[in-house]
Amino acid sequence: MRGKIFLHIFAAEMTNNKLHRTSLKDLARELDVSIATVSRALRNSPEIGKEMRQRVKELAQQMNYRPNPFAQSLRKEAPRMIGVVVPNLVTHYYAAVLDGIEDEARRKGYSVISANSHEDFNDETQAVDNFISLHVEGIIACLSQETTDYRHYEEIAQMGIPLVFFGRTCLSDKFSSVTANGDEAAQQATQHLIDTGSRRIAFIGGPNHLDMVKRRKHGYLEALRENHIPIDRNLVACDKIDYDIALQATLRLLESTTPPDAILAFNDIIAFAAFSAIKQKGLRIPDDVALIGFTDDAHAEYVSPRLSAIEDQSHQMGITACQMLLQAIEGDTKVYHQIVPQKLVIRDTSAKTSSVNHHTPTDNSQK
Secondary structure, eight states: OHHHHHHHHHHHHHHHHHHHOOOHHHHHHHHTSOHHHHHHHHTTOTTSOHHHHHHHHHHHHHTTOOOOHHHHHHHHHOOOEEEEEESOTTSHHHHHHHHHHHHHHHHTTOEEEEEEOTTOHHHHHHHHHHHHHTTOSEEEEOOOTTOOOOHHHHHHHHHTOOEEEESSOOOTTTSEEEEOOHHHHHHHHHHHHHHTTOOSEEEEESOTTSHHHHHHHHHHHHHHHHTTOOOOGGGEEEOOSOHHHHHHHHHHHHHSSSOOSEEEESSHHHHHHHHHHHHHTTOOTTTTSEEEEEOOOTHHHHSSSOOEEEEOOHHHHHHHHHHHHHHHHTTOOOOOEEEOOOEEEOOSSSSOTTOOOTTOOOHHHHO
């Protein structure tokens, strides 16, 4: 019994210490300076004036700041590490990107530490702080859907830590990025829906501030304009990337007085939510409602009917992002923006059987 009590007390103390542990960010906030300044001052960098170094060290002592012992141990062993922040590791897309990063990193003698932001801004900033504390040599990141404040990445730039974005990006003048040609792919997919008999095409997307959402929605709208199809704002539903929210948005569209006869879905979560909603309403895919999603999830092949999809080359995106980061670690300070093209794979959910179009591209021609 005494052993159990000791364990509970120990766990409570550890939790309390964790909650009150002072970080570089805490010191920087108190002094109203950057994390980079604090970090350099604690290392006695000549770039920081003597007075500031003294102020930082005095505050660190007052706030009981202690460097991360795990990070110190890692530095002693001198491993070559990079950190990766992903919004949702359980999805196939992010898992495949991470797999590509790990493959390339391993080939070049680096280890990878990954962190899942769970699409949460605070989790993302904490992950970045942790990577700074661990003194990783560089970071690869994809923004959470909540992220509209980029100050933690501004601090990364100030500290000179190499960083590459993939998928969802920001601060394009400061950081290299790897993205897909989502605008072209969305335009091609929308054109395919038009060519195969659809006219009232809905777009179900994520938060409008994300550059990835902007690109894909732009391509969808361009296809409508080029085909002289009036744009109906009621057919555009952009909200949080969440299965239940996307399901309800699809149901609302289908229950409206002028429902869509086709849907272009922003990603795999939204695509399968839309798929379920159409089935739930007892409608036929694609005769009543055609559907194309952005996904390279294997389930696109397994559902019935098989899902037409714009597929990311996500593993290649991971490889490319890692190559760009390692290039930056080796001293290349240029900012690069590289595109890994997507491909439209036609299966069973997009072409209405009543439509006769001998020019509809086959699956192979899209690959």
